Amino acid sequence: MNMFLLASCSLALTAQSPEPSAEAVDMSPAAEAITQLMQTHHYDPAELEAPAYRAIEASVLELGETAPDRDSFLAGFRTLWADGPFSHVNLTEAQGPAADMAAFVDSMNVGGGGATLSWDGDIAILNVTTMMGQDTIAEINAAYAEIASRSADALIIDLRENGGGAFAVLPLVRHVLTEPLNAGVFVSQPWNEANDRAPTAADLEDAAPWEGWSLRSFWAAVQTNTLTPISFDPPVENRFDGPVYVLTSSQTASAAEMAADALSASGRAVLIGERTAGEMLSQTVFDVPGGLQLWLPVADYYSLANGRIEGQGVTPAIPADASDAMNIALELIASH
Numbered sequence: 001m002n003m004f005l006l007a008s009c010s011l012a013l014t015a016q017s018p019e020p021s022a023e024a025v026d027m028s029p030a031a032e033a034i035t036q037l038m039q040t041h042h043y044d045p046a047e048l049e050a051p052a053y054r055a056i057e058a059s060v061l062e063l064g065e066t067a068p069d070r071d072s073f074l075a076g077f078r079t080l081w082a083d084g085p086f087s088h089v090n091l092t093e094a095q096g097p098a099a100d101m102a103a104f105v106d107s108m109n110v111g112g113g114g115a116t117l118s119w120d121g122d123i124a125i126l127n128v129t130t131m132m133g134q135d136t137i138a139e140i141n142a143a144y145a146e147i148a149s150r151s152a153d154a155l156i157i158d159l160r161e162n163g164g165g166a167f168a169v170l171p172l173v174r175h176v177l178t179e180p181l182n183a184g185v186f187v188s189q190p191w192n193e194a195n196d197r198a199p200t201a202a203d204l205e206d207a208a209p210w211e212g213w214s215l216r217s218f219w220a221a222v223q224t225n226t227l228t229p230i231s232f233d234p235p236v237e238n239r240f241d242g243p244v245y246v247l248t249s250s251q252t253a254s255a256a257e258m259a260a261d262a263l264s265a266s267g268r269a270v271l272i273g274e275r276t277a278g279e280m281l282s283q284t285v286f287d288v289p290g291g292l293q294l295w296l297p298v299a300d301y302y303s304l305a306n307g308r309i310e311g312q313g314v315t316p317a318i319p320a321d322a323s324d325a326m327n328i329a330l331e332l333i334a335s336h
Contacts, residue, residue: 027073029289031064034077034091037286041223043300044192052085070290087279087310088254088297091288098287102216105166108133114168115139117146123333124152124240125326128172131165131255140168141238144175148238154333155240157263158247160273160322164254167213170232172259176244176268177234182209183262186228186282186299194226198302204229219284222299230301232262243336244269245329248314249322253277258301261314265305270332271316273325280309 035057042048048057059080067073077091096104114136115128124147130136147155157172173181185199185207209231210221222228246269248260257276263269281297288294302308306315320328 024068025070025290026064027067027070027290028061028064030073030292031061033288034060034294037288037294038296041189041284041286041296041298043188043281043298045189046192047086050085056080056084070292073290074292086281086297087277088281088283088295090283090295092293092295094287094291094293098285098293101285101293102214102219105132105215109135111135112139115143115172117143119150120330122150122153123156123330124150124154125156125158127158127161128168128256129161131162131168131172131259133165133168136165136168137171140171140175144171144235144238144240147240152240152242154243154245156245156247156326156329156333157269158326159252159256159260160247160249160325162252162256164256164279166215166255169255169259169262170213171235173262173266174232175235175238176240176263177232177266178239178241178268179234181232181262181266182304183230183232183258183265184301184303184305185230186210186222186301188222188225188228188299190224190226198308199227201304203227204304218282219298222282223284228299230258232266243333245332246271247322247325247329248273248276248316249325250274250277250313251322252314253279254281257309257314258303261303261306261309264314264317265303270318271314272318272328272332273316273320274322275315275319276309276313278309278311278313 063073063076067076074091081089110130110133112135114130114133118125126143187199207227207229209229246260246263248271257280260271264271280301282299283295283297285293285295
């Protein structure tokens with residue numbers, strides 16, 4: 001979700017810079033494959049009829065005919081999509097078959113430090129910079145265990161530098177919940193082919209919440225289900241019941257936006273800072289000729305509390321410059 005996903009899910013990976021190469025190669029097959037993959041798998045083909053996308057599509061096809069080598073094609077593609085009409089589009093060098101990427105992301109570690117806990121007296125400050133990594137999930141769970149053992153007076157969750165990722169959103173949100181939360185729903189082609197509106201709570205009455213919390217499971221579900229609801233349940237242990245403040249910035253993106261929205265919608269957290277990036281789609285990956293892989297968005301996300309997040313972002317209850325958000329949170333805690 002991406003997520004990854006998750007979320008968003010969520011799920012944007014940083015592209016590795018390609019090694020310089022002067023070998024001439026015809027990139028037209030890659031450009032044509034990208035166009036076809038977009039038309040086949042994009043969550044809402046109607047969006048591909050918009051002039052902004054059509055212009056990029058034409059430029060990509062032209063780039064395929066004019067780029068002298070693969071590196072030039074990669075660089076040109078990324079430049080074209082730097083301000084694209086929707087988020088979660090990237091072209092990378094293949095690091096392995098696309099079919100294996102979900103299993104890789106499910107099991108990967110980011111090397112530690114994705115979530116760090118510090119203290120200001122009895123105030124716990126949990127800084128989460130990514131939603132990726134099994135080690136990040138372990139760090140979040142360990143942080144909540146320490147918060148419980150020290151009986152923290154308040155919790156500040158800092159998402160100001162979190163660009164999203166995958167399923168670390170699950171433990172981050174659920175450890176502060178006091179009751180189950182139906183957070184939102186992913187929609188993909190099956191919904192958009194049958195509807196020209198956003199889903200409502202009534203549409204979800206017969207749709208079971210998605211379970212599994214693995215990218216392999218999510219990618220399979222979100223591209224075939226009409227609706228893929230997302231819900232969070234309170235934890236069995238180490239739940240924090242005290243006041244929670246969440247710090248956001250314009251760099252808070254993807255699965256981190258899902259987390260901020262869910263924490264706010266639950267009534268358990270007050271958001272402080274800047275409106276988030278508004279980049280809340282779920283992407284998956286496809287192989288492209290020439291040893292490349294295209295990441296494209298296959299699902300859109302609607303918060304049940306606040307509607308669509310892509311292009312809108314999540315607006316804090318207390319708007320502030322991101323650099324001032326921590327001091328504001330500490331002052332609010334002190335005043336209570």
